[in-house]
Amino acid sequence: MTKRWGEIDLGIDQLYSASIGRITVQLIQEPQALRYSVDGAVKVSGWRTVQGSSGITLRPATADLPVVILPDEPISIFPGASVFFDVHLPVWLQVVSFANTRAQQLLLDIPSESQKRTWFGSPEAGEPAYVFRFKPFQNDPVSDNRLRVPLQIKNSSPGMLWFDRFLLRVNQLDIAVNDDSPITNEVTVTFKGTDQFSQISIGEIPEYNGAQAAVMTPRRLSGSADFLRKSFLFLRDLTG
């Protein structure tokens, strides 16, 4: 099986091509810049200046917005019960360069298929999200452009839980690749009743072959712990 995710060995004037879901990505390393072209459900093309051809990596990513996941039919969960799903979300792909710089350089960040948008919240206040419908208890064949999210829903309330939608903040999930299949951290949702906030916890990425999988794509949302940088930004914002 051809490996899709990981570092790309790309020589000068050499073409790299990969098909992921309904898109085809082509990369050509020119002496001064990287030529990229995406065709299919999403179409983009252009040039990116990259210093050197080493360290170019194709990696899976989560969507740039939260995803509202909807089971095709509502699921009732009894008090004290838990259910486990594998939600197979459409994967995004990123082309990243680590060449000659300490920080990574994001060259491309696109979805592998177009996704329908929705609104989570009221018309006065809320946030945009993608919508994803899934069949929770059916083992349909999974497309090659999917990202597996292990999801557990616990009903810790005394009443019945009708699970019909959930806003999954995918930007808080890391991604590892096992056998070329991307997988994220485990997400556990604990429902405590309609009068209390549900608890959402992001766990580890499940072990693979008895070993902890290495994170290939860190979560999109990561706060900076650099106090000096934060202070500079605060002062710049104050006086700039």
Place this chain on the structure above:
Amino acid sequence: MTRVAQILSQISIRESIPWERLLPAFIVFITGFILIRFFARIAVRTVARPLKEQSKVLLRKILVYLGSALLLILVLNAAGVSVGGLLGAAGVIGIAVGIASQASLSNIISGLFLLSERFFELGDVVTIGEYTGTVYAVDLLSVKIRKFDNLLIRIPNQTILDSNLVNITRFPIRRMDFVVVVPFDEPVARVLDALRAVSEHSKSSLESPEPLVMFKSYEERGLSFLLGVWFERELYVDVRNEIAESIQRQFTECGIRMEILAVRLEDGAKKGTLLS
């Protein structure tokens, strides 16, 4: 008039002031003015951070004007200029100017009401009377609207207070309505299904809130249907074009005719013949 003349006579500097005293005063004033502007900016960005943008702009102007006036009085006083007479004259002139400019005062007060109402802020798209555009500036006397054809319109605050005001971009999402009219003989269920398919396949409109698909009314030309799709306000043009194109394509695929403004004469033998 005699009183005004008396006050004005007090302003005159009876003894000349040497430039050695005026020059430092001038330098102090310039330096102080720069500092006032700096501290006004800091104050607005810290204390007034929660305020809306136009309130910040107005607050900064007030701080700069008041601070500058106070600084000028202090500097003149230090330089030996009689400030008492100047203040008296300013009061009298202020009253005279106030009487002469009632409309301006009315606009200033209207502006304060508008600010307190917080109906719009800089950058919002609004419709005021016959004008629609982006709020470009909110000043003491007027609000300036930049129309979409890049014309700048100045609307006095008093006019705005008396007008019906529509804030188009207040909320993050909006609904756009499309009305289509089909001939009377088109099956209602088929048209409704076609409109639902349009909203389902649309990329730029939102899945939730649910689109509104309904029969609207019987009209002279035929049956009128409404498709209302929700969208993020930034995608106005995309949604408008995409849905219009999608309705046309979907209706063509489903064999649904759209009624147009033309005279349709039909008989049993040649149903659908169009004579215009």
